[in-house]
Amino acid sequence: MSEIATRPVPSALPPTEAELAAWRALSRDEQLARTRAVLQAPEAGRVSEATMADVLAAARRRVAARRG
Numbered sequence: 001m002s003e004i005a006t007r008p009v010p011s012a013l014p015p016t017e018a019e020l021a022a023w024r025a026l027s028r029d030e031q032l033a034r035t036r037a038v039l040q041a042p043e044a045g046r047v048s049e050a051t052m053a054d055v056l057a058a059a060r061r062r063v064a065a066r067r068g
Contacts, residue, residue: 008022008023008026008034009034009035009037009038010023010031010034010035010038012059013059013062013063014063016066016067
């Protein structure tokens with residue numbers, strides 16, 4: 001998973017300008033390959049007790065922390 005975290009990957013969170021530029025610089029085939037890798041990762045099939053509101057709040061916290 002560390003390899004995926006260090007390169008542009010699809011995300012439900014709004015991307016930064018740098019992330020968006022890196023994603024757009026990839027070929028369509030590379031974008032599809034990375035999307036498939038994320039969706040096939042073990043974490044993608046995990047069941048959670050979190051509500052959608054919990055997920056949204058956590059995502060907003062991560063975005064705020066990432067953007068400073």
